[in-house]
Amino acid sequence: MNNIIEKILDHRSVRSFEDKLLSAKQISTIVECAQAASTSSYIQAYSIIGVTDPEKKANLAELAGPQSYVENNGHLFVFCADLHRMDIVAEMENEDLTAPIESTEKFMVACIDAALAAQNAALAAESMDLGICYIGGIRNDLQQVSEILDIPHRVVPLFGLVVGYPKKRSDKKPRLPQANVYHENGYQTDKQTFIGQLEAYNETISDYYEQRTKGKRKETWTQQMADMAGKKSRMYMKDFVEKQGLKKQ
Template sequence: MNEVIETILNHRSIRSFKDKALSAEQVQAIVESAQAASTSSFIQAYTIIGVTDPVKKAELAQVAGNQPYVENTGHLFVFCADLHRHDIIAEMQEVDLTEPLESTEKFMVACIDAALAAQNASIAAESMGLGICYIGGIRNSLDKVREVLNIPSRVIPLFGLTVGYPDRITDKKPRLPFNNIYHENGYQADPEEFKAQLEQYDETVSNYYLERTKGAREDTWTGQMAAMLGAKSRMYMKDFVQKQGLNKR
């Protein structure tokens, strides 16, 4: 096993950071690492917004559910699916790109490009000894995020990424069993085998919480998922995405 794999396997979300900003060199290295990620057909359909203004960070922390580590972090990045620059390309090249830019396929390309870039950025940051945490909570109110960050049409803020010097390192959460994630030569969909794997995983997760909280919690993963998915959060998303001129065809 090499150092890159060790860094990847050692990942855990950090939600408590020291009061120390990232240097300009660190920010540039993280963003350039993000840009080195694969991108579908060289389309590069994403933008990264660094948020350093204390007022803007406080507003985004409030949107994200009053999470203090959104505001109190070394650096806050916001990753966006972005086809706005491709509208500019249409003007420059004097072509009509409306249909492809509004297609579900190009929306998926933009989301995938942004996610690939973000994961490169995360690994780069962790390789420097920094900690990270993805912030999906900014999607609680994308109208507010659009206002705070001056987001134009054909751009969707997907998630934040807090990066900083860890103040407290948490235990690593156990992942799903290997065979539940990795299937060879086709999807292995035997429901009884799936249930057996998930029951085993529930026991692992429950033990993790019991140990981490000294007996205060014993959640199962399937119980968490049933409760979370049943809450029907952010159901406005389709309307927002289409209002931004994406995923309309």
């Protein structure tokens, strides 16, 4: 096993950081690694906003939870699906690109490009022995996030990525059984096999929580997912994305 694989398999979210900022060189290297990620048709349909202003970080932390580690970290990156750049391309080349830019396909491309770039950034940070945590909570109120970050038309902030020097490293959470995730030559659709795999995983997760919390928490993964999926959250998203001029066709 090489160092890259070891680092990937050692991943865990970090939510407590030392009071130490990343250097300009570290930030630049992380962004450079993000830009090295694969991108559909060379579109590079994402942007990354680094947030250093203390007031902006505090406001974003409040909107995201509140989550104190969004404010207190080495650096906060916000990854955005970005097709604003394509409006500029259309103007420069005197082309009407409205229909393709507003298509669901191009919105998916932008989201996928941003996710690939972010994972490269995360791996780069972890290779420096830094800790990271993704912040989906910025989607709690994207209108306010957009105002804080001066987001233009055809750009949607997708998630944050906090990076810093770990003060405390949490335990590594067990993932789903590989047989439940990896299918060969077609999707495995035998229901009983599927349920059996999830029941075994439930036992693993229940034991994990019980040990981590000294018996205060014992729920299973399927219970946790049912509770999460049963709560309506961020139901404004479709309207916001369309208001930004994306996913309209």
